[in-house]
Amino acid sequence: MEHTSNEKLLDIRDLSVEYHSNGKIVKAVSNLNLSLKKGETLGFVGETGAGKTTTALSILRILPELPSRITSGEIWFNGENLLLKSKKEMQQIRGKEISMIFQDPMTSLDPVATVGKQIEEMIGLHEKLPKKELREKAAQMLEQVGIKRERIDDYPHQFSGGMKQRVVIAMALSCNPNLLIADEPTTALNVTIQAQVLELMKNLKRQYQMSMIMITHDLGIVAEICDSVAIMYAGNIVEYGTVERVYENFCHPYTEALFDSIPSLDEDQEELKVIAGLTPDPTNLPSGCPFHPRCPYAGPECAQQAPEVRETEPGHIVRCHKDLKGGSGNE
Amino acid sequence: MSEYLLEVKNLKKYFKTKNGPLCAVDDISFGIRKGETLGVVGESGCGKSTAGRAILRLHEPTAGQILFNGQDIVKYSPKKMKEMRRKMQIVFQDPYSSLNPRLSVQALIAESLRVNNIGKSDKEREEQVKQVMDVVGLEERLINSYPHELDGGRRQRIGIARALILNPEFIVMDEPVSALDVCIQAQILNLLGRLQDQFNLTYMFISHNLSVVKHISDRIAVMHLGKIVEIADSAEIFNNPRHPYTQALLSSIPIPKVNLKRERIILEGDVPSPVNPPAGCRFAGRCRHAMPVCKEVCPELKQCGNSQVACHLYPAEENSVR
The missing domain is CATH 3.40.50.300 (P-loop containing nucleotide triphosphate hydrolases)
Known part of the structure; x- marks a missing residue:
């Protein structure tokens, strides 16, 4: 509109x-x-x-x-x-x-990687950034979707369904x-x-x-x-x-x-x-x-x-x- | 209070976990009149399905009474309970996982009869199966089909037929249309309404879909974390929601209309864990009206106008209408 x-x-x-x-x-x-x-x-x-x-x-x-x-x-x-x-x-x-978000956040996240790592991986694929900056960007993305940056080293099972879907959204939007x-x-x-x-x-x-x-x-x-x-x-x-x-x-x-x-x-x-x-x-x-x-x-x-x-x-x-x-x- | 077909008093169902008891259903009381539909709504994990199953003693209640036609069925022996369940049936949510994939439609529906030793011969049972298939709108040609050959709507009709063939008085509908597409959902809702009129059935209709519940229910109970927070006539709940949780729930339904002006109450955070729930009102942490008393004293369900509400915002009415 x-x-x-x-x-x-x-x-x-x-x-x-x-x-x-x-x-x-x-x-x-x-x-x-x-x-x-x-x-x-x-x-x-x-x-x-x-x-x-x-x-x-x-x-x-x-x-x-x-x-x-x-x-x-x-x-x-x-x-x-x-x-x-x-x-x-x-x-x-x-x-x-083009990014995509799938229906079930429970299955679209890797259960054995921290959410921070998963967002970093996504950004790293498209932008060559030093490790520190990658991590900072991932933390910023989490904040964008209303998750505290302290949770960057948590695993998906530590989040509720709504939070997991927020992580997925953060990942999808991380490369703008x-x-x-x-x-x-x-x-x-x-x-x-x-x-x-x-x-x-x-x-x-x-x-x-x-x-x-x-x-x-x-x-x-x-x-x-x-x-x-x-x-x-x-x-x-x-x-x-x-x-x-x-x-x-x-x-x-x-x-x-x-x-x-x-x-x-x-x-x-x-x-x-x-x-x-x-x-x-x-x-x-x-x-x-x-x-x-x-x-x-x-x-x-x-x-x-x-x-x-x-x-x-x-x-x-x-x-x-x-x-x-x-x-x-x-x- | 004999006006109720089913009366639940102080029902509790706790599950043991490593971290302490999980209070899935925590002291709920309500009644359902004959021929009535009580809708039970709430988010996942609020204990609505557990309540439905505890009433049929598919989960043994931790405490409380369940009066069916005035008799406390919690005290029944397993044998007597099994007989009782002919009168009290359940239809499950997912017709994809609740039907044995290796049984044909005929075998699936006849199983209810076989388990309860009804009917003298297979022939007689088959006749009954055909009759009930006709009642729920399953074509007779499908009698030898298997569930995987059928769509979700037809599978759910099998689930309904399995319950109906025993001539029950009371059926717990546990999210019977949630797994279905909207057009099929509408077909099944109409079927359930017709069957209720035809056989004078009493339903406990569990769903998270508020527009579906409103459509089918006479009265609605709103559950939050093992407790009933509000119970009233369907229209009263929707026109005059009193509990802040009911208000938030109603305001979060997406309505298929454009240019709708309404206030949205976005709840912060998630549903708290039912393991060692907070003292006081369990909604207090997400409630925008929370007062100091809410964190300390758990509100009781009280009469307030035409509803019963468990909230400190509404002081007890001394001269209650009913």
């Missing part, structure tokens, strides 16, 4: 990723287009298996090599196509330009990256601790002026911290726009279903409105629009033809044949 410029930091074009499993091909991401401006925070929302994490791992090129393959597309970051980079060049980018990808950073935490960590991330984002991709299934977190939001279903973005626009004027039936599934805190509902069925089998996606078997508005064209994206207003993109709001659409 206040810090976003119009300059694109990240631009994903036509990205497709497949996994091979038991002779079957899983289309995890298909022809995904997405861009992120400098200073922008994007929420990436969808159910398990929608392709959120796969997209994030593609940006960092850390998809498991054997079963997965990027079959098409370009990922432009700061004017360079990351998919054409060599392994060595990618190593320079990871951690320095342009882009931070946070994959469900608060899902493993308690609500009051989640509130602490979100507050911290909000402040750091402002201070470091970085862009962020926040992967989550919690629409509440998106409302709290993001500028724009992309709703994913079965490997593609079905709706994209500013948080304000999408939350107050969503146009895709799946987005509607997501909002309907959350029990409201303001009103009493006897029953929740639910959509029938399950997310489709990714090895065998339905024809046409992958959401059509579950969609209450589906018409004959939805089963035959995959909908193209259209803009309902500048910057608000929907992939649907129908028009939930206007009723004009393609009918």
Whole structure:
């Protein structure tokens, strides 16, 4: 918002990723287009298996090599196509330009190294600094995330879950990256601790002026911290726009279903409105629009033809044949 | 007080540790009326699951009474307790780890019957399994499937079927929807609501997700470090939270709405350890209203308006409404 410029930091074009499993091909991401401006925070929302994490791992090129393959597309970051980079060049980018925070802080830290050592290692990979300065910088990073510098020689098991996630954040930010990808950073935490960590991330984002991709299934977190939001279903973005626009004027039936599934805190509902069925089998996606078997508005064209994206207003993109709001659409 | 189906009085559950007793549940009392849902919320480690299990005596209570239909089941012999558990069932959180991966759906659900020697023949049991599968919305064609072939929602339906097939009166729901995606979560919540109406079930619904608890509960108990700090009707808790911990908990829920103006109470620090907990109010260290008395005297649960609150901010009402 206040810090976003119009300059694109990240631009994903036509990205497709497949996994091979038991002779079957899983289309995890298909022809995904997405861009992120400098200073922008994007929420990436969808159910398990929608392709959120796969997209994030593609940006960092850390998809498991054997079963997965990027079959098409370009990922432009700061004017360079990351998919054409060599392994060595990618190593320079990871951690320095783009950092990632994973869901479970309990498993993403090394249990046999002190937190100080782990942060120093990260900085040392990208900056040649004398030992003393490395240690000083690590201590500063800990202070940044609200941990006393005296704890620099403690091991991860001596910290609580929320503190561990702070250490992970300190590590991710230690090289001042342009882009931070946070994959469900608060899902493993308690609500009051989640509130602490979100507050911290909000402040750091402002201070470091970085862009962020926040992967989550919690629409509440998106409302709290993001500028724009992309709703994913079965490997593609079905709706994209500013948080304000999408939350107050969503146009895709799946987005509607997501909002309907959350029990409201303001009103009493006897029953929740639910959509029938399950997310489709990714090895065998339905024809046409992958959401059509579950969609209450589906018409004959939805089963035959995959909908193209259209803009309902500048910057608000929907992939649907129908028009939930206007009723004009393609009918 | 016979209006309650289940009444818990001064229940304690301590675990022995090297550093002293871990007070997982420390002197809690509450009642649940027939057909009612009591929601139990709190952060991980506050003792909500332990309380649920202690009520079924899956953990033996350290002290206290558990009156079910007026009978103190803590005194029951193991044999009598086993019979009693037909009336008192539990559904666990993680349908990925609570089901034996080597049993088929049929075997998983029939196991409840077999363990309790219900049904004369396998044939008769299979009939019952089919019936209950229909009730919880599992397609009959899945009867020979294994858990790994099913999604989380269907697995949780198996967990519910296993409890339901014994015709229980009371079910402890221990985070039954926490491991599920929102759309599936909504399906299961609706199912639980329908089953409650259909069979006049009484639930103790344990969850850390406040919007889920609000949706399903008639009354809500808020737990913090082994103690109930506030208990009231669902609407009262949300519209008029009294305990500072309840207030902080409510203000930390991320709400999926834009341009929301609300005060956020960010709690400093972490939940203290339940091993040798501090004297006085256990929330005092993180409480923004803490007074000197809070560090010394542990507040009792008292009637305050329409809630019961354990906090020194609210002096005891002499002419209590109830």
